[in-house]
Amino acid sequence: MIAPAKPDLVTVNIDGQEIAVPKGTNVIEAARLVNVDVPHYCYHPKLSVVGNCRMCLIEMGMPAVDPATKAPIMDPATGKQKINWIPRPQIGCGTNVSPGLHVKTTSPMVKDAREGVMEFLLINHPLDCPICDQAGECKLQEQATGYGRGYSRFVEQKNVKPKRTQLGPRVTLDDERCILCSRCIRFSKEIAKDDVLGFVDRGSYSTLTCYPGKKLENNYSLNTVDICPVGALTSTDFRFKMRVWFLKQTIAIDTESSVGANTVVWSREGTIYRITPRRNDEVNDTWLADSARVLYKAVKAVDRLAATETIEALVARAAALFQSAPGAIAVVGSGRSTVEEQFLTRHLATALKASAQLVSRVGQGDKLLISADRNPNVRGALVTGLIKTLPAQQLTDLATQIDAGKIKVVVAINEDLSVAGLTTAQLAKVSIVYLGAHANATSAAAKVVFPTLTVFEKSGAFVNQQFRIQKTLKAVPAAAGATDDLVVLAQLVVAAGGATLPAELAALWKAIAAEVPTLATMTFANLPENGLLLDATPFAALPFVEGETLHYKPAQPAVAAAIA
Amino acid sequence: MPAPEQHRIIFKHIDEPGYTNDIGCYLRNGGYEVLKKAVSRKPEELIEEVKKSGLRGRGGAGFPCGVKWGLVDRKSGKPIYLIVNADESEPGTFKDRYIMHQDPHQLIEGTMISCFANNVKQAYIYIRGEMPHGARILEKAIAEARAANFVGPNILGTGYSCEIFVHRGAGAYICGEETGLIESLEGKRANPRIKPPYFPAVLGLYQCPTIVNNVETLCHVKYIAEHGGAEYAKIGTPGNTGTRIFCVSGHVQRPGYYEFPAGTITMGQLLNDVCGGPLPGRKFKAVIPGGSSAKILRFGERFKGKRKVGTELVDYDWGVEDVPMDFDSLGMIGTMGGSGGVIVMDDTVNMVEALANINAFYSHESCGQCTPCREGSLWMKKITSRMVHGQARNEDAALLKSVADQIPGRTICAFGEACSWPTQSFIAKFGDEFKQYPETKKTAKPVDAVALV
Numbered sequence A: 001m002i003a004p005a006k007p008d009l010v011t012v013n014i015d016g017q018e019i020a021v022p023k024g025t026n027v028i029e030a031a032r033l034v035n036v037d038v039p040h041y042c043y044h045p046k047l048s049v050v051g052n053c054r055m056c057l058i059e060m061g062m063p064a065v066d067p068a069t070k071a072p073i074m075d076p077a078t079g080k081q082k083i084n085w086i087p088r089p090q091i092g093c094g095t096n097v098s099p100g101l102h103v104k105t106t107s108p109m110v111k112d113a114r115e116g117v118m119e120f121l122l123i124n125h126p127l128d129c130p131i132c133d134q135a136g137e138c139k140l141q142e143q144a145t146g147y148g149r150g151y152s153r154f155v156e157q158k159n160v161k162p163k164r165t166q167l168g169p170r171v172t173l174d175d176e177r178c179i180l181c182s183r184c185i186r187f188s189k190e191i192a193k194d195d196v197l198g199f200v201d202r203g204s205y206s207t208l209t210c211y212p213g214k215k216l217e218n219n220y221s222l223n224t225v226d227i228c229p230v231g232a233l234t235s236t237d238f239r240f241k242m243r244v245w246f247l248k249q250t251i252a253i254d255t256e257s258s259v260g261a262n263t264v265v266w267s268r269e270g271t272i273y274r275i276t277p278r279r280n281d282e283v284n285d286t287w288l289a290d291s292a293r294v295l296y297k298a299v300k301a302v303d304r305l306a307a308t309e310t311i312e313a314l315v316a317r318a319a320a321l322f323q324s325a326p327g328a329i330a331v332v333g334s335g336r337s338t339v340e341e342q343f344l345t346r347h348l349a350t351a352l353k354a355s356a357q358l359v360s361r362v363g364q365g366d367k368l369l370i371s372a373d374r375n376p377n378v379r380g381a382l383v384t385g386l387i388k389t390l391p392a393q394q395l396t397d398l399a400t401q402i403d404a405g406k407i408k409v410v411v412a413i414n415e416d417l418s419v420a421g422l423t424t425a426q427l428a429k430v431s432i433v434y435l436g437a438h439a440n441a442t443s444a445a446a447k448v449v450f451p452t453l454t455v456f457e458k459s460g461a462f463v464n465q466q467f468r469i470q471k472t473l474k475a476v477p478a479a480a481g482a483t484d485d486l487v488v489l490a491q492l493v494v495a496a497g498g499a500t501l502p503a504e505l506a507a508l509w510k511a512i513a514a515e516v517p518t519l520a521t522m523t524f525a526n527l528p529e530n531g532l533l534l535d536a537t538p539f540a541a542l543p544f545v546e547g548e549t550l551h552y553k554p555a556q557p558a559v560a561a562a563i564a
Numbered sequence B: 001m002p003a004p005e006q007h008r009i010i011f012k013h014i015d016e017p018g019y020t021n022d023i024g025c026y027l028r029n030g031g032y033e034v035l036k037k038a039v040s041r042k043p044e045e046l047i048e049e050v051k052k053s054g055l056r057g058r059g060g061a062g063f064p065c066g067v068k069w070g071l072v073d074r075k076s077g078k079p080i081y082l083i084v085n086a087d088e089s090e091p092g093t094f095k096d097r098y099i100m101h102q103d104p105h106q107l108i109e110g111t112m113i114s115c116f117a118n119n120v121k122q123a124y125i126y127i128r129g130e131m132p133h134g135a136r137i138l139e140k141a142i143a144e145a146r147a148a149n150f151v152g153p154n155i156l157g158t159g160y161s162c163e164i165f166v167h168r169g170a171g172a173y174i175c176g177e178e179t180g181l182i183e184s185l186e187g188k189r190a191n192p193r194i195k196p197p198y199f200p201a202v203l204g205l206y207q208c209p210t211i212v213n214n215v216e217t218l219c220h221v222k223y224i225a226e227h228g229g230a231e232y233a234k235i236g237t238p239g240n241t242g243t244r245i246f247c248v249s250g251h252v253q254r255p256g257y258y259e260f261p262a263g264t265i266t267m268g269q270l271l272n273d274v275c276g277g278p279l280p281g282r283k284f285k286a287v288i289p290g291g292s293s294a295k296i297l298r299f300g301e302r303f304k305g306k307r308k309v310g311t312e313l314v315d316y317d318w319g320v321e322d323v324p325m326d327f328d329s330l331g332m333i334g335t336m337g338g339s340g341g342v343i344v345m346d347d348t349v350n351m352v353e354a355l356a357n358i359n360a361f362y363s364h365e366s367c368g369q370c371t372p373c374r375e376g377s378l379w380m381k382k383i384t385s386r387m388v389h390g391q392a393r394n395e396d397a398a399l400l401k402s403v404a405d406q407i408p409g410r411t412i413c414a415f416g417e418a419c420s421w422p423t424q425s426f427i428a429k430f431g432d433e434f435k436q437y438p439e440t441k442k443t444a445k446p447v448d449a450v451a452l453v
């Protein structure tokens, strides 16, 4: 008999390989750990198990024991304990490990079961792969390669169902492709808590639809498209735009809020086509808000700034402004900048002997993947020492100082000062050096404008609400006329009389690691894709505004006043 | 050998002249006396009687009732529910309907005894959606029983309270599958649940321990409570105790319902002696012994093997007529006693057409959750419909068999078996007819032939 390795671990045998897995693991997940793939459709690690597709059927057995004495029954041929194999295949998704469980995934019974299910799934499937967006990432295509017959025995009429139902503003449904796995229904009910999807009719005529008078329009609707194993649910935005195999995948972070959901950016030849979630069981599981998926539109937005002068000329003009007002300069950094940019911003402020501040951006959290703090990186500013206290939403102090004539030059990074409470008159009263990707009232009023990059055009790190530092990588080249924020900032630091700092990430991180104790042992290259938790104790007393979201509980109750 | 006499214990008053379904009539006939005695006994004693009786469920699977009650999780601290499965929809089955229409108080008494035995405080009668009349009768009967303090709070002054609610089904065959029924009762689509983990005895209605029993089963419980388990076990044969009700339909002289001690009557006795044999000038061709999902038998085939009689193994060599109509004997010859619906077909029936009819039913009734049943049942239907209405091909028989073989044992619920067994058995036993069908179709049909689905 196989002795359990640890009390909470259960040893199982999968295709002859033994492995100890945590109690409660199902056979699909246990098999994954020994690199055995159990094909499946309806099972999703983050949803309830319903066992309806029957693709995951496996052969299962338990060590034989004498019913009376409970003594193991040995197999004289092998000298090992005999295994009682169950004569019917069992579902891997719905079967949790138990001590001594034996699983076969390659036996004739399993092969036959998989082939049967595959054939059944295909008989009424329209097989319109050539025009289907899912082609290339379709589980049906994938498993058909392994378990499909290669020809059809089905000579009857296929079922006819609605081909293009708008389930909501962002999701289009092709019912003929639906394999009725119910993932989308379970997601809506269990994760989005917006129970709007269901099946009508029976048997093979079952049809997915929205309940009468309802729409699939919550801010998580596109997750149903992600988890739909086939091309039934498609993103209306992405539909018919691009074949997925042409797209380059780049890891990124959702910068909408301090949750920092992990994403993949899909691009081709400098154009982004879609953003999808990247699994991180500590942050966003496999989910992503719809609103996070349209952020890429900022890259090609009509209001992108483009430089008409060389960077050297711009830096020279900024340097002149700096020299014109020693001691009367303010720096407004950003909670939307990367850790690296914030580090350089701090050096700029120091070199200018200016105080640095951030603008807070607070909204209602949705308890899932959008937190109350709509800045993705306030904690980065704390960690890098750019700020010591939490930012306010209005730059009231700065306004007073401008009115009093104490501040004459403002360096604004990615922040529209008019939104942060400065009046047109106040903007006119000071000389502004602006760094940003898009035009706004501040860039219009600025004396010097550095067109910089959107998050998709650069690499860097963000520190989310959990104090998890996560990296985002450059998906597409910089827009024409825009310069990397790091290059601009490094040059401004020199123009302000500061030290020469690298603008290139690997080198810059040496400087960061040397100066910032929390990041002392890190390099950018070493940052794991799923991020790294930083020591948050130095900041434990700060009244952060976030309430509870997925995988995050505030250390102290959110400050009501901050939201109001 | 002549057929034994009918022994009506459940159908005692069915069709009895002057017997009405109101409580007055029931009381005049000794009604609720068993309940009165039962509530003065220990619940465990009643469960023990049911175990002793050997009663097997009459809903189809023949699962021992006492064992089922023994599996109920009584330690969870959650309430225990009892559900009366009155969804009777298996084609060929029409016994529960008569109990509910003509003798509803028998069911209510049996239900209350079972509730008391299992400490159930709330019971539901889930009645088939297409039986509105039965639902009205039951509601009236429950109201009468409530007024007489047989149902409701503080029953007969014992301090024990229990309510019965009638719930009208959602109009689908799958609502009869116990976990589908539970989903439906919870207000959802009747999609059967996966087992494990959702065994009704542990995680049933509202995730509480739940007993699901067929209407007839609970009537047997009443009889057992009255006469004792040992006495009940004397009726019928060992392993198949009590009586069985057969609903005979199709090509016999006297179709109808007949109640016999289980295992004492053979198929031949039932069809020939009791039901009067085939219609004039016809010959029996085939019979489905336990509701349309049971595997079909072909007259003329023989079954040989060894069976247990007492402790001994004896040889048997049976024709269809010789098979005793009990769970075990029918199981031995590869079919099942099921719900007791005996469907008889004579030599006027074409087996392809008969199967087309059955396939139409099952493809229409699959809930559609799991792939093999959902797709397989409709595929088989499409094939047999095409054979009948369009072009029949020589290779269709082999294809049908292969499709059917991909379904059973791979689905969430036993509907997978129910929808594939007909095709498997029709092809196995009447393969010749399927092969000849392209030829058969060329001969003209009788003008009065019933339209096919």
Ligand SMILES: Cc1cc2nc3c(=O)[nH]c(=O)nc-3n(C[C@H](O)[C@H](O)[C@H](O)COP(=O)(O)O)c2cc1C
Residues within 6 Å of the ligand: B056, B057, B058, B059, B060, B061, B062, B063, B065, B068, B085, B086, B087, B088, B089, B090, B173, B174, B175, B176, B177, B178, B179, B212, B213, B214, B215, B217, B218, B413, B414, B415, B418
């Ligand atoms: C597809 C399907 C349909 C069923 N329909 C019925 C039904 O209509 N009535 C019934 O009593 N049992 C039906 N059953 C059996 C029930 O699931 C359950 O086993 C039965 O109600 C238990 O009662 P018993 O133990 O008293 O027989 C059905 C089972 C299946 C798989």
Ligand code: SF4
Residues within 6 Å of the ligand: A177, A178, A179, A180, A181, A182, A183, A184, A185, A208, A224, A227, A228, A229, A230, A232, A233
């Ligand atoms: S639409 Fe997609 S996710 Fe939803 S049930 Fe159909 S196949 Fe499954």
Ligand code: SF4
Residues within 6 Å of the ligand: B174, B191, B192, B365, B366, B367, B368, B369, B370, B371, B373, B374, B411, B412, B413, B414, B415, B416
């Ligand atoms: S076997 Fe058929 S009826 Fe049963 S759950 Fe599966 S699809 Fe539904």
Ligand code: FES
Residues within 6 Å of the ligand: A039, A040, A041, A042, A043, A050, A051, A052, A053, A054, A055, A056, A057, A091, A092, A093, A094
């Ligand atoms: S994954 Fe669908 S049944 Fe297991």
